[in-house]
Structure formats: C-alpha cells, structure tokens
Amino acid sequence: MENGERPADSAGLLPLFACSSPAEGLEEKLRRVREENRRLAATLGAILADHPHLRALATAPTTSAIAATATARTRSSSAANAAREEANAAREQTACVTVESRTKVRTVCARAEPCDSDANLSVKDGYQWRKYGQKVTRDNPYPRAYFRCAFAPSCPVKKKVQRDAEDTSMLVATYEGEHNHAQSPAKESARIDSTGYGQTGFLPCSVSVNSSSQMVTLDLANQLPGSSVESVSRKVLTPAFQKVLVEEMVNSLKNDAEFMQALTTAVAEKIVQNIPDL
DNA sequence: CGGATTTGACCTGCGC
DNA sequence: GCGCAGGTCAAATCCG
Secondary structure, X not given: OOOOOOOOOOOOHHHHHHHOHHHXXXXXXXXXXXXXXXXXXXXXXXXXXXXXXXXXXXXXXXXXXXXXXXHXXXXXXXXXXXXXXXXXXXXXXXXXXXXXXXXXXXXXXXXXXXXXXXXXXXXXXXXXXXXXXXXXXXXXXXXXXXXXXOOOOOOOOEEEEEEOOOOOOEEEEEEEOOOOOXXXXXXXXXXXXXXXXXXXXXXXXXXXXXXXXXXXXXXXOOOOOOOOHHHHHHHHHOXXXXXXXXXXXXXXXXXXXXXXXXXXXXXXXXXXXXXXOO
C-alpha cells in the first residue's frame, strides 16, 4: 500500500487517526519494514550470486542435496572443525547446515535474536524437544543445552544447542541420530521463530523481520516445489505481499491491548480538543 | 496437578 | 590411577 492510501472508515475515525502522532509513528514503522524488506531481498540476491551452491540448495531443499553439499565441505575436516567452519560461514549467510553422513551428526547454525536469553536457546525444526541437561564447556562461556526428542520416547535423536563463542548472535545446533517417526503435530512447527526452521528438514526456510517488536515472517517452507529464493525475493517486493504485510501488522496491532489502549487515549484526547467548550 | 525445565551430582571416556 | 571435560540423571522447582 502506498503512503496516503488508507481505506476510508465509515465511522470517520481514520482522518482523526491520521493526524495523531501514533498513526504517523505507524506509517514510519511501515516505511521501515518496507525498506528492510527491500534490503533483505537485495541481500538474498547478493548471497545467491556469490554462493552458487546456496542457489542449488534453495532450488532443491532436499536431504540429499544438503548431504551432497555438506559432504563436500566436511570431507577434509573433522566434525568439530566443520562446525566451526559453518559457524564462520554463517556470519556471511543467514544460516547454514552441515551433515556428517557416517555418524548421522548434523550441525546447524542459525542466527538468534540478540535479546534471546540462554534459556531461550532453541532452534525450531518442526520436532518437539525436551531439555535434559545443560553444561558449560571449556571452549565456550555460553552453556550448551542438551535435548531429546520428546515426541516419541523411543526416538534416539539428540540435539545440542550452544551459542557461538565468537559470534553470540549465532546458535550452533548439533543433531545426532535420525528420527524414527514423522514430525510432531503443527504445535511446534507452526511456531516458526527468528531462527527460521520449518518443515523442510534442517534447511533454514523462513526469513523474519523484527521491526519494533513486531515480528513479520516470510515462510519459505510453504513455497511451491521448485520455487527459488529469488522468486521469494521477488514476491516480497510485490504489492500483494506488501498488502498482506500491512494487513498482518494491522491485525497484530488490533490484538495488542497496549496499543489499543494508547489509540483509545489518543482518540479521546482528539475528541476533547475538538470540543471548544470543554 | 502434571508436564517441562533447571541444576547440582554423578558417570564415563580419554589423555597423561 | 588420576584428573579433566563432556554427557546424563534425577530431585527440586517452575509454570500453565
């Protein structure tokens, strides 16, 4: 939606809304979100241009594709070195994946929100996990959390999650073993968060924009088969997506009791100002 | 009140 | 055998 294209409201509240400062603040936020979306799309494009293997991953997000890429990258190094390599590479990319096929160990790097506490260390991947331990390791001041698959008691998969020591905005998750069951119900996978892992195995598949505490998620997991990151980037820039974005923000704000309170106060103040005798 | 999380204690493997 | 570090257990605590 372009600036100034506000739908008319039959109650005539919007003109009032438009001249109040909270509304101007919202428009400013909207502009910032649009700008961030453009920057994200540009960044994705640049990343894909520099990293052809990522383009392949984006086009065919299958376990075999991940394994093929990861095997090539980890062949000459130990699993630990691979994890470090991936952590470093992740500073240039948003997220990355390695697979050690022999031992069924996968390392996933994901960018975490800086505000996340250690207790929030969790890489959402479509499965439900139960934390069973936490330990501070020698080479990293941040605690390592140990998780077991909570969906099936007999499932042998374990997960370790630890904040990267050099780049604290990165989470390094190590998966051991393979699930012997289907993914857990939508409860967990629906909560795609800032770490951005959805339904397609361990491939990062969503981009989130956290603007002024409002989270907007572009879910790449639900793209049609064969769709690429470029096509998603183009989608971000379409008026239709922008419109959905705005509607999502409006819905979020409508459900925000604090915002509605502030809005009500602002409207009441305006009404009072427009009554000369008061 | 039941399930999830926390956290200190304990176990195990490895290098010296 | 000893010490260290990583991994796991389980009681206590938290939380919905």
